[in-house]
Each structure stands twice: as C-alpha cells, then as structure tokens.
Amino acid sequence: MPTENFMDILFSNWQHTLQPFGVDQVAAENAFNDLVTAYSTPERYYHTLKHIDRVLSTIEILQGYTNNLAAVQLAAWFHDVVYDTEAIDNEERSADYAFELLSNLGIPESIITTVTRLILNTKNHQAAVNDYDSQVLVDADLAILATNQVDYKEYAHAIRQEYGWVAEANYITNRQKILERFLQRSRIYFTPLMSEFAEPSARGNIQAEIQSLSPG
Template sequence: MSEILQKAENYVTDLLTNELNPDFLYHNLRHTQRVVENAKELIEHYELGTTKAEDLELAAWFHDTGYTKGVPNHEKNSCSISETFLNEHNLDGKRIQEISRLIMATERFYEPRGLDEEIIRDADASHLGQKSYIETSELLREELSRLGIGQYSSEEWRELNIEMFRTEHRFYTDYAIENWQPRKDKNLRKLVKAKKSRKKLAKKEQLKAKFKNESPERGIQTMFRVTMRNHLKLSDIADTKANILLSVNAIIISLVLANLIPKLDNPSNDYLIYPTAIFVLFSVISMIFAILATRPNVTSGQFTKKDVEEKKVNLLFFGNFHKMELPEYEWAIQELIKDKKFVYSSLTKDLYFLGVVLNTKYKLLRWTYTIFMIGMILSVIAFFVGLEFFGPERVLELPKVE
C-alpha cells in the first residue's frame, strides 16, 4: 500500500469514527471499507495501472465522507473533503480532479462513462450481490427513519427494494455481472417470495377476520371455554386448600396422640386434659369439613330416551351417563350435536352445576378455615389458663389437709 493510501485510510477512519452522526447505520465506516475491498477486487481483475488503481481506491475511501456534513450534497462535500486532504499532501491537481470525478460518479442515477466509473459504481452497490443484503438493507431503512428522511413499513421497504432491483440498478462491469449478479438475482427472488408469502398471510388473516365477524358463535364458544377453564381452576384451588388443611390437621393429631395424650395418665398433668380435648376436637371437626369439601358427589349416572328428547339431561357431565351402555350414549350424543341449542343448553347446565358445586366447596372451605382458626386460638388460651391456674406449681401450693 502506498503512503498516500495509508494516510487516506487513517484519515477517513478517524473522520467517520469521530465526526459521523451515529444515526448513519448504513453509510458509515463499515460501508466504506466494504466499497474499498470490492473496488480492489475489481481493480485486480482488470489489472489497472498503479496511478489509476490508486485514484480509484482513494475515491472509494472518500466517496461517503461528505455525510459528516449532512445528507444534502454529500457527494460534493465528499469531493471538498478529499480535495482538502489531497492538496495538503501535495497530490497532483489533475489526479485530484480525477478522484473528484470518480466520487461524483457514485451519485444516484448517474450513468458511468468509462471503466473506472463503472468500477466505482459497482463497488458502491456490491452489497446488492452479497448474502448479507437483507441485513444491510434493514440498516439503511433504520438509518432513513432515524434521520427523518423516510418512514417505511417492512412491506413498503420490500416493495421499494424490488422496484430498485428491477428498474433502477444494474451492474456495469463484466466481472460484477458474472460474479455478483447471480447473488443479486437470488436476493431479488427472496424479496419476491417474501412479498408473496406476506400477501397470502394477509389474505388468510383477512378471511379469518371476516369469518370471525360473520360468526358470533366463535365468541360464544370462547366464552364457554374461558368460563369453564376458570371454574375448573377455582375447583382445583379449593381442593388444594382443603388438602392442605387435611394434611396439617392429620400431622397435629398424630403429634398430639404420640406426645401429649400419654402424659395425661399422670395426675400432675390433669390441667392438660381440657386444652388437649379442645385442640383435638376442633382439628377433627375441621378435617371433617375439609373432607366434605373434597368429597365427590356422583349422581345416578342414567338417563332415559325421553330425557334426551326433552333436553332435560346434561350429556357432558359423566355423573349423568356413567351407567349407560355405549350405544345408548352414542345415540344421545348424536342427538345432541344435531341441535345447536341443545349443545349450548348442555354447556350452560354444565357451567351452572359447576358453579353450584364451587359454591358448596367454598362455603365448606370457609367454615373449615374458621373452625381451624377458632380451635387454634381456644386451644392456646386453654393451655395458658390451665398452666397458669391448674399447673404443677399451683398443685404444690395447695394447703395440706390434716
């Protein structure tokens, strides 16, 4: 690498790193380095002379430096920055003009004249023929949004890219056409495929939305589904709470039987009899209520043909059919699904009786917790009273009878 190229690289790297607005997500140092690398690839292929090759590389380094002064007229600003730098390093005036000409050749819609301008334009647009095009394109969309130049949705941006691929851009050099065009065509096919997929999805969603609007039954089904799920969750919660109390009371009674009751044989422990009795009594009562809250209630499990015809039976609850023969139940279900009102009536009954069961469960559960709480409080008070007034120390203090 020549000395002037090394200095230009250092200068541009520092300039774009420190003075470029960070909102330039695409037109930044990474883009410039990519253009330089692809320009070198083309220069090596066409075996250009040293001076021409150096001018192209310098143009590639400086072509986007004008963005440090803003978006408008950035090509001219890039020329101004390059001319100032190159004059300071005593580059020949004609070469400086050539480099400015090459920078201006990167202007949009410019039609190149000569191989060197074709090389700089192909290098500047080389990302169109690379695997990373989609990601690079998204960076450009985000850049335009941040800079307030344009707000594009994904669909709008895809459409603009497809239009640009088909009508605005083409590679000029034979090397780019041979090596980069196939990947560009593949990228275009990806965009078109994504567009078609999006159209199909949009059409499907439109039909689905139309179907939803025209069919209130979906809302009704959702209502039944959600309500049924909520009822079942509440039932599970009630059963869990009852099981917790059953376990706690079972542990308490086990401990009392193992540790406390054997001590009651000793006359000095008579003060423990009443507190222990209260403790055990309330624990047993709360266990009974907890068992009642979780005890299943199964009905007769049979129905008649008349019940089905008159729609008086809920075929969705197992308690109404578990004793029926399979053919009879299959017939009843066929009758059910023939009549939409019968279906909704059965679902309504199912919800209603679930609610009735839930009401019973939660009432029993409330009584269970209340009894358990009262029992614990009374037991503790009884233990303290017994210990204070009838404990071993009080027995010793009683006067002896002569």
C-alpha cells in the same frame, strides 16, 4: 464498535493508498482520524467504516479493470464521508470534502480531479462505457446487493435504521421505487466479473426485499 485490529488494517490500507504520493506520516494519520470520526457518527448504521472496508476489498478484486487504481481507492474512502439521509447533495459535499483534505495532503491536482469525478458518479450509480474507474467504484459500492441472504437482510435493516425518521408507509413506497429502478436497468453491474457472477444474486436479493416490503 470497530475492533482495534480492524482499525489497524484500515489504517494500513490508508497508508498504502497514500504511499505513492509521499504524504507526511503525521498528516496522513490526522486525515485518517478525520475520516474515522466522519464514518462513526451515531446516525450511521450501514454507511460506516465496515462499508468502506467492503468497498476497498471489492476494488482489490476488480483492480485489473482500473486505469487509476489509487484514484479509485481514494474515491472509495471519501464517497460517503458526508452522509445525511435528509439531504440530496451528499455526493457533492463528499467530493468537496475530498478536494479539501487531499489538497492539504499535497495529492496531485490531476488525481484529486479524478477522485471528485468518481465520487459524483456514485450519486446515481451509473458509469459510462469507457469509464472503467467509475465502473469499478460503482460495482464495489453496490457489491452488497449480491451478498448472501443473511448479510443482505442485515444491510436492508441498517438502511431502514438510517431512515428511522421516515414513516413506515413512506419508507416502503420510496424503497420499493429505488429497488425497482435497479431491476429495470439492463445491468446492475458494469465490470465483466461482477456482471457475470454477482448480477443474478443481486437481482434475487432485490426481488426478495421488494416482496418482503409488500403487504401480505
């Protein structure tokens, strides 16, 4: 359960992101409460507010690469707002959710268009060469792959819990395929900072997880 201090920090971040747009304080708080509810459902173990906080923290580190920092931050808040492990349209539904909520807050249409595009680009964790905002969001979303071994094991376990309905053999097969696809990419991360400093750790963690999933 998130602590009161953690929630205060998150809410402060939310307010800071909305500040340039002059959003009504009550409306901003109501929207924040909606997001908290969405990210706090019992079937979530990894895709929680803790994940959003980590993504936002990484974006802060990478903000120098962005063209539209506010849009990237807003996309971070919404990119997993709809998360159903039995569905294949989570990103599309998350983008729709963002469109509706941000429209109600009076966020400019140009910003909302960028936010929804960024969310959709997290589906396959890919970003075009000149799409620096997507690069930052995707790198922040995947930053967990390069974390220390203890946190990585916690992450891998949490993902398994979210797919608790999947039989063990099927989970192992599908998880290995996903992880191997990352290793087959020429680069996991797009921003120079993550590519240089996080890529080796991410590849090591992924290889270790694949090995841990293999029989014997």
